[in-house]
Amino acid sequence: MPPHPSGTLPVLPYRKPTKGRDYWVLDDVLPDAHAVRERCLAKDDWVEGYPHRPETWPGLRAMPGLEPGELARVERLVRQATGAKELWVQSAPGGGTLNHNCVQVVGEGESTPRPHTDSRALCRYAAVLYLNPDVPKDCGTSFYRQSLPGGRLGGNVVQAPHNNLVEALGTRFVAPDAFEEDVRVPHRFNRLLLYNANLVHSATGYCGTTLEEKRMTAVFFWMA
Numbered sequence: 001m002p003p004h005p006s007g008t009l010p011v012l013p014y015r016k017p018t019k020g021r022d023y024w025v026l027d028d029v030l031p032d033a034h035a036v037r038e039r040c041l042a043k044d045d046w047v048e049g050y051p052h053r054p055e056t057w058p059g060l061r062a063m064p065g066l067e068p069g070e071l072a073r074v075e076r077l078v079r080q081a082t083g084a085k086e087l088w089v090q091s092a093p094g095g096g097t098l099n100h101n102c103v104q105v106v107g108e109g110e111s112t113p114r115p116h117t118d119s120r121a122l123c124r125y126a127a128v129l130y131l132n133p134d135v136p137k138d139c140g141t142s143f144y145r146q147s148l149p150g151g152r153l154g155g156n157v158v159q160a161p162h163n164n165l166v167e168a169l170g171t172r173f174v175a176p177d178a179f180e181e182d183v184r185v186p187h188r189f190n191r192l193l194l195y196n197a198n199l200v201h202s203a204t205g206y207c208g209t210t211l212e213e214k215r216m217t218a219v220f221f222w223m224a
Helices: 033-041 068-082 165-169
Strands: 023-026 060-062 102-106 125-130 141-146 179-185 192-196 201-203 215-222
Touching (some): 023 179, 033 215, 068 125
Antiparallel strands (some): 141 201
16 A cells, blocks of 8 residues: 555554443343344345445445344443443434444455544444354454554554544555554454444454354444
């Protein structure tokens, strides 16, 4: 990929991802996660990404993921964990919709870890709900920090005035080794990983070749 015009990337501030402060792991979130998974497997309205179509995002997507009662349960748990009095879904610019409460299915070879942050303008908290009973634990989610020349380590947080990692770094093209894994949260069925959306993060890995085997998650983005 093309190098940054200046040759060196800005160094982000660093905040060690700390459970209970920067991210929360909530297990056994839904009373019947198997029913949710079966409902998702039966969907016939998937929107195709890479490699099925020339999109920048991978795999398959469909909305909504959870039904209103299920989503209300998740949001109640999120408010309890974070202390937020209110959660809402921010309107995207131009009247677009966020991929909130969206099921994503991504298989082996369809993507690699892509460290990024979610937009501060659109969400304060993001979350991923794992919907596979049997996949490798390294198909969870990882938090990353910058890997700088000379073996130095940089940061992992996007702050004002920037809204996302591309703005903070001044480019969307970074070297594959520009980030290194910092904290890994393993995959577990019916686990909700909730985190501050301005932390650099990515799926740790992907797996599977069939719809039933591929990494299936529901993703959420809230303002608070």
